[in-house]
C-alpha cells in the first residue's frame with residue numbers, strides 16, 4: 001500500500017521553512033484545514049437539505065438551516081478564533097473587519113483574508129465551489145489589530161491557498177516555497193499530499209472567461225479572444241473555451257492543464273468583479289509560485305496597493321506564455 005503524507009505531517013515537516021518558525025503559522029494552516037473539512041461535509045449534502053430539513057428550515061437539532069456561504073464563514077471564523085493564532089479576519093461575508101477578541105488572540109500575529117465559499121451560486125446546481133484564503137503577518141505591534149493590518153500588498157502574504165469542493169476535495173497552498181496540493185481522503189478524513197510541487201504548464205490551450213459579457217469588454221481583451229479563436233496549427237489554435245463560473249475550479253483546472261483565466265473590467269464595472277484581498281491576491285501568489293503569471297492589465301496583481309477591504313480588480317492569471325501574449329494585446333491598444 002502506498003503511504004501518503006497528511007497535511008498535518010507535511011506542515012510539521014516544512015515548518016522549518018517558515019520565516020518565523022514558532023509553529024503559529026503551522027497551527028493556523030491546520031485550523032483552516034479543519035474548517036475546510038467541516039465545510040466539505042455540509043457542501044456534500046447540499047442537495048439533501050430540502051429532503052432532510054423540515055418545512056421551516058430547521059434541522060433535527062432545532063437549529064436554523066443556514067445558507068452554505070454563511071455556514072462556511074462561521075466555520076472558518078470559529079476555527080480561527082479557537083486556534084488563537086489570528087487577530088483579525090477580513091471575509092467576503094462581512095462588510096467590516098472581524099476582530100478576534102479573545103484572551104488567546106490578543107497576542108496573535110496573523111491576519112486572515114478569506115472568501116469562505118466562492119462561487120456559491122453554483123451549489124444549487126451541484127457544481128464545484130471553493131474557499132480562498134490569504135494570510136499576512138500583523139503589522140501593528142500591540143493593541144487591537146486594525147484595518148491597516150489587513151490592507152497589505154499581496155506580495156507580503158506569508159501563506160495563501162484554496163480549497164476546491166469538487167469531484168474530490170483538495171486543499172492547495174503555498175508559503176512561498178512552491179505549491180502543494182492535498183486531496184481529502186474521506187475514508188480517513190485527512191488531506192493527503194497528492195500533488196507535490198505543482199507547476200502550471202508554461203503554455204496551454206484553454207481560455208476561461210464569461211464571454212456573455214463580450215460586448216462590454218475592453219478592446220484588448222476582445223482582440224485576445226479573437227486570437228484564441230483563430231485557426232493556427234503552429235500554436236494549436238483555436239483554443240478551447242472552458243468557464244465554470246467558480247474561480248477556484250477554473251483556476252485549478254488551468255493549473256493542471258495549462259490555460260488562462262480572465263475577468264476584465266467591463267463597461268458596467270470598471271474594476272471587474274473579483275475582489276483583490278481574498279480572491280485575486282491569494283490566487284495570484286499561488287499562480288506565480290507555480291511558475292505562472294498574474295496581472296491586472298496595469299501590472300502585477302501582487303503589486304497593487306490596497307485601499308479598501310472589498311476593492312475589486314481586473315484579473316488575468318495563468319500560464320506564463322498565455323498571459324504574456326495577452327500583455328502584447330494590451331500594450332498594442334494602449
Ligand code: AHM
Nearest residue numbers: 118119120121210245246247248273
Ligand atoms: P462570488 O464571490 O460572489 O461567488 O463571485 C465570485 C465568482 C467567481 O468564483 C467566478 O469566477 C465569478 O464570480 C463568476 O462571475 P460571472 O458570473 O460574472 O462570470
Ligand code: MG
Nearest residue numbers: 115118119279
Ligand atoms: Mg467570491
